[in-house]
Amino acid sequence: MSSSVDKIKERLGIVDLIGSYIKLDRAGNSFKARCPFHNEKTPSFFVSPERDSYYCFGCGAKGDIFTFVEEFEGLDFRGALKVLAERAGVELVSENPKFRDEREKLFEAMEESTVFFEHNLSVASEASDYLKKRGLSDKTIKEWRIGYAPPLWNNLENHLKTKGFSASQMEKAGLVKKDGGRSYDRFRGRIIFPIFDSSGRVIAFSGRILRDDGKSAKYLNSPETELFSKSRVLYGFDRAKLAIKRMDYSILVEGQMDLIMCHQAGYVNAVASSGTALTANHLEILKRLSNRVITAFDADNAGFNASARAWQIALSLGMEVKIAELSKGFDPAELILKNKEKWAMSLKESKHIIDFYLDRVLSEESDRRKIAMKIKDKVLPFISALESNIEKSHFVTKIADTAQIKEESIWADLKQVKIVANDEFASGNAKILRKDDEPQALRKDSILRRIAGILFWQESKDKPFALLDKAKENLKNIIGEKDFNELSQTPESSKDKLIFEAEVYYADNKVAEKDLGNLILSLEEEYLKIKLDSAIKELHDAERVKSGEDELRKILNKCQSLVKQLEGLKKIGK
Ligand SMILES: [Zn+2]
Incomplete structure (x- = not known):
């Protein structure tokens, strides 16, 4: 087995492989990206071609191409091996059957059943006629390995028995059901759609009834098994x-x-x-x-x-x-x-x-009061869920315009909408639900720190890059004169540390110059977002104490102008 792994690693570079899943940007000798394994805005996921590995400073994910594919595609090691072997064009040496574990036996039982169902379909004209009538071509039927389970009680069970599978394996794979002392095939009289994992192995079946008897469910799926968890698998x-x-x-x-x-x-x-x-x-x-x-x-x-x-x-x-x-x-x-x-x-x-949803409410109701109530009920929960305040403002304005409701009262309603609690969400602990917990203030500080590093580094050089003075000017405008002066008076020892970081990070001036421009844009964005957050808070407070119309209007204008500035920045960024 190890020789296949080595061959695959030789042929597939980690940067190309990971780069085929997510967008990587060069960062010195490494590459960086926003981590695919936790939700974040600023990249803390690094790929090192030298060390042939990846590491995330945010969530601690680390490993090689195999662990990456396992985590990313939700596969076990063998599944990842299959995916990578196909990409590398390495043929996997089949193992000695004696060493196959129980899980592998379940995969084999699924594969054997798939072949059996496929064969059944080829001799069952009623079933294949049905599929053709629905528009599937022969090629499609073959590609998706669609099959048929005739309406017999022990058809598959008997077949698998002759192939050497045990009763317990059939049951564990969800193929055979036990009822008292009797056992019988789960899928009977059904068109069979195999469900594949991300590496293309069959892990479950979905059976559609062929002759509707009015009693049986139209669709029947495999139960949850060691191989199949329906909340994690997307068909196709x-x-x-x-x-x-x-x-x-x-x-x-x-x-x-x-x-x-x-x-x-x-x-x-x-x-x-x-x-x-x-x-x-x-x-x-x-x-x-x-x-x-x-x-x-x-x-x-x-x-x-x-x-x-x-x-x-x-x-x-x-x-x-x-x-x-x-x-x-x-x-x-x-x-x-x-x-x-x-x-x-x-x-x-x-x-x-x-x-x-907004269009729907507007087309269903004509009474103004009812429209407002329905919007609160059907539309605002989605707006409340939006991650970005810019988007929130965008939709609030839109509703105000199209439904003729005052923006102030939409904001007030929005505050009452219950935020979706992630833990209420049935499927539990998906990793993605860990939100980027870096508070805005900290994000702002870490950007500022990197900017300062580049500036001090350039100042310490005989020939700094041309952008330096302009960048300092921009920075002063964003953070204000007071903070800017404070920054300039950073003690030498701290300066040295920041310069060292910048030097290690940026091999040459060109990259640093380009990055500095982007960093300053991001910093401005963070400052505007903080202002927008506090303006929206101000708006809520003003509503609570029932401030006058003029006061509300003033704050609202402030919010809108901040949103405009933010949108303008985004355009420059692109
Ligand atoms: Zn991460």
């Missing part, structure tokens, strides 16, 4: 992951048919929550690859509403959530089959989730 993720990264957004649909039809039609960045409500873990998986998600659910559908809280969490993590509205009564699979152009259009015209 193994095929969509690279496209999500490349296209920088994911499409989220609900069912297996929706998902497969998406991929068949070329929407290869689609994944499905596969019949369960969206969880924080699902979001964590998607957010690592892209911050943007378009969801194409039928909005009147129960599954969609069950996910409302997940969407609020997504917004609170700074994700952009859009909704593609489908024609009434259509799910993505049917729409793609019957009217591909309309499907493409609904994706293109997808709306921000807050705009979507």
